[in-house]
Amino acid sequence: xxxxxxxxxxxxxxxxxxxxxxAVADNEIDARAESLRRLAESIQVKVxxxxxxxxxxxxxxxxQELADSVKTSTNITLLGAxxxxxxxxxxxxxxxxxxxxxxxxxxxxKIKAEKLILDNLIVFFKQQKTxxxxxxxxxxxxxxxxxxxxxxxLATMLSIKPQKQKTKQIPKWMADxxxxxxxxxxxxxxxxxxxxxxxxxxxxxxxxxxxGIEQENVYTCPIFQENGSWLNQNDMLNFEISKLIPSxxxxxxxxxxxxxxxxxxxxxxxxxxxxxxxxxxxxxxQTNQVNYVLPRPAWQTQPIQTNTxxxxxxxxxxxxxxxxxxxxxxxxxxxxxxxxxxxxxxxxMVVADPCRPIGQLSHTALTNAYGVSSFISIAIAxxxxxxxxxxxxxxxxxxxxxxxxxxxxxxxxxxxxxxxAVGKKFPVLEPNxxxxxxxxxxxxxxx
Numbered sequence: 001x002x003x004x005x006x007x008x009x010x011x012x013x014x015x016x017x018x019x020x021x022x023a024v025a026d027n028e029i030d031a032r033a034e035s036l037r038r039l040a041e042s043i044q045v046k047v048x049x050x051x052x053x054x055x056x057x058x059x060x061x062x063x064q065e066l067a068d069s070v071k072t073s074t075n076i077t078l079l080g081a082x083x084x085x086x087x088x089x090x091x092x093x094x095x096x097x098x099x100x101x102x103x104x105x106x107x108x109x110k111i112k113a114e115k116l117i118l119d120n121l122i123v124f125f126k127q128q129k130t131x132x133x134x135x136x137x138x139x140x141x142x143x144x145x146x147x148x149x150x151x152x153x154l155a156t157m158l159s160i161k162p163q164k165q166k167t168k169q170i171p172k173w174m175a176d177x178x179x180x181x182x183x184x185x186x187x188x189x190x191x192x193x194x195x196x197x198x199x200x201x202x203x204x205x206x207x208x209x210x211x212g213i214e215q216e217n218v219y220t221c222p223i224f225q226e227n228g229s230w231l232n233q234n235d236m237l238n239f240e241i242s243k244l245i246p247s248x249x250x251x252x253x254x255x256x257x258x259x260x261x262x263x264x265x266x267x268x269x270x271x272x273x274x275x276x277x278x279x280x281x282x283x284x285x286q287t288n289q290v291n292y293v294l295p296r297p298a299w300q301t302q303p304i305q306t307n308t309x310x311x312x313x314x315x316x317x318x319x320x321x322x323x324x325x326x327x328x329x330x331x332x333x334x335x336x337x338x339x340x341x342x343x344x345x346x347x348x349m350v351v352a353d354p355c356r357p358i359g360q361l362s363h364t365a366l367t368n369a370y371g372v373s374s375f376i377s378i379a380i381a382x383x384x385x386x387x388x389x390x391x392x393x394x395x396x397x398x399x400x401x402x403x404x405x406x407x408x409x410x411x412x413x414x415x416x417x418x419x420x421a422v423g424k425k426f427p428v429l430e431p432n433x434x435x436x437x438x439x440x441x442x443x444x445x446x447x
Contacts, residue, residue, distance in 0.1 A: 019043060022095040024088070031094035032083050039096040040078060043157055078154075079106040100158045107155035114148055115176065122183050132204040135194055138187035139211070145184045152177045198270045198291045205292040206240035209275045212286060215257045216247040221355030223261030223273060225299060228361055228368030231263065232298040237273075253329060256280060258354050269293055281327075282357065302371030305348070310372040311339055312352035315380035317435050320397070322383075325432070334436050339378065342443035343405075363410045373411055379404045380442075382435045384428060398426035401438035405446050421445035 021042050023034035078096075080103035085094045121144070125137040199205045220242060222230035231238065241259075242248070249255050260276045274289040313335050317325040340349050352358055356369045358377075366375060382401040401423045409415040423441030428434040 017100045018097065019100060020095055020097040022093060024090055024093050026091040028085055028092045028094070031085060031092040032096075035083060035094040035096040036078060036081060039081060039098060043078075043098075043100075043154070079103055079110065104155050104158040107151050107158065111148070111151055111155065114144075114151075118144060118148055118180070125183075125187065130201070131194055131199075132201050132207075134190060135204055135207060138190050139207070142184065142187050142191070145180055145187070149177065149180055149184065152180070195290065198293060200293045202236040202240045202292075205237055205273070205290050206244055208290045209273065209288050210241060210244045210259075211288055213245065213259070213277055213288075215277070215285075217254065217256040218245055218248045218259055218277070219250075219252050219255035219257070219355075220245060220248055220259045221261055223263050224356065224369065225263050225265075226362075226365060228356075228365030228370075229299040229301045230369070231261070231294075232300060235294075235297065237292065237294070241275075252354070257285070260355060260357065263294075266291060271297075278354075280354070282354070301368040304367065304373060305350075305371045307346070308348045308350055308372050308374075309344060310350045310352065310358075310366060310370045310375045311336065311378070312358050312376070313339070313378045313380065315382065315439075317380075317432075318383040319431065320384045320386060325435075331432065331436070335380070335439065338436070338440050338443055339376075342440060343376075343447055363408070363413050367410050373409070374407065375410055376405065376407045378406075380439055382438060384431055384435070396426065397428035398424055399428055399431070399434035399438040400424055401435060401442050403439065403442040403446065419446050 019039065019042050021035055021038035023031050023038055025031035025034055078098060081096055081098045083094055083096045085092055118141075121137070121141050125134065125141060128134045128137055194204070195208055199208070222233065223238070224230045245259075256279065258278050258280075260278060262274045262276065264272045266272050270291045271294050272289060273292050274287055276287045277285045279285060313332070315327075315331075315335065317331075319325055336349065336351055350370050350372055353370075358366065358375070361369060363375075367373060380401060380403050382399065384397060384399055386397050403421050403423070405417075405419040405421070407417040421442040423438040423443070423445065425434045425438040425441070
């Protein structure tokens, strides 16, 4: 907790200085942004060099933490800053300027306007009785308090003139800064504590699991166990999570992001539940986790479907210069259709689901999650190329597809079948169609 003694005084004769910084960039936006960033750095270097701010804190850590919070902030909005841009031969030259005294007065006005509101919100936070109410209040207050404290520190650096002979005086606003910092630490500690404790309220568990997720077109997947079974969609936790993601989509094919739910039983009472946010390529963006007591959970599995195969296709198509051709849903559908038509004999196909990543499930889990007893994995490397047929000097184009096929009996994991084939299409008229045709030829060879 803070127990600060700020030895700085807001001088009635606060100094005024004109600070500036310039930057050159290819475009106006980058030039403006860089000049403002450099101006923020100059405030840290020039102004704080003339500012004396001491604080006493356990292990002498307070001053360093406060200074770093300003020094590393690259998204600071400098009140009162002006930017002038000029077009040059090299691009754009921007100069950011700020009058420290005028800027200080703007920050002071902003701080005074926010103080009463924040004081009332802090009182409201202290009055909360439940973990859910405390967490909700703290989550609302933490970014506001952080911004408020940052304004205090910037104003301090802008307009505090050192007067070492008055080190025993404590300005009112420094005392308020100390109290606000103390409240911020209390709330931050509370949020960290709740994240690691055992949660019994589904609303609170849901808040922790989706915290920080602001992306749109998010598809929320069921919560799966390691054995491939998933939590009933009518469970209260699923209901609360669905309410907290207003930008979610129910169309899996149009989704840009997926929330992958995973549950691992800790003991007889609690379950470790995590939600991993991934993009359409399976790249992990963030993961949130809680220990939650699931009241009478109902887990489901997919019944075994005879004569059904699980299929997963990965592919990379490249153009003539070696650049990857972007993946699209149409190409994926075409490839899975070719598998059904050219490789499977009187078998139905289940397509790999992004909510149930194959790489994260054991053979038994794949059976429970998909209801299949066989799994085929296909990797395709396709590319366009050019060559010359002698004696004709004219260049010709063709598509080449190399296919690697692997089939696994999930009931007999050691029973694996591997095959490879190459397909070619010549001449190339439309690149994507040519590559698909080359893949189809390779599939026919496999069969």
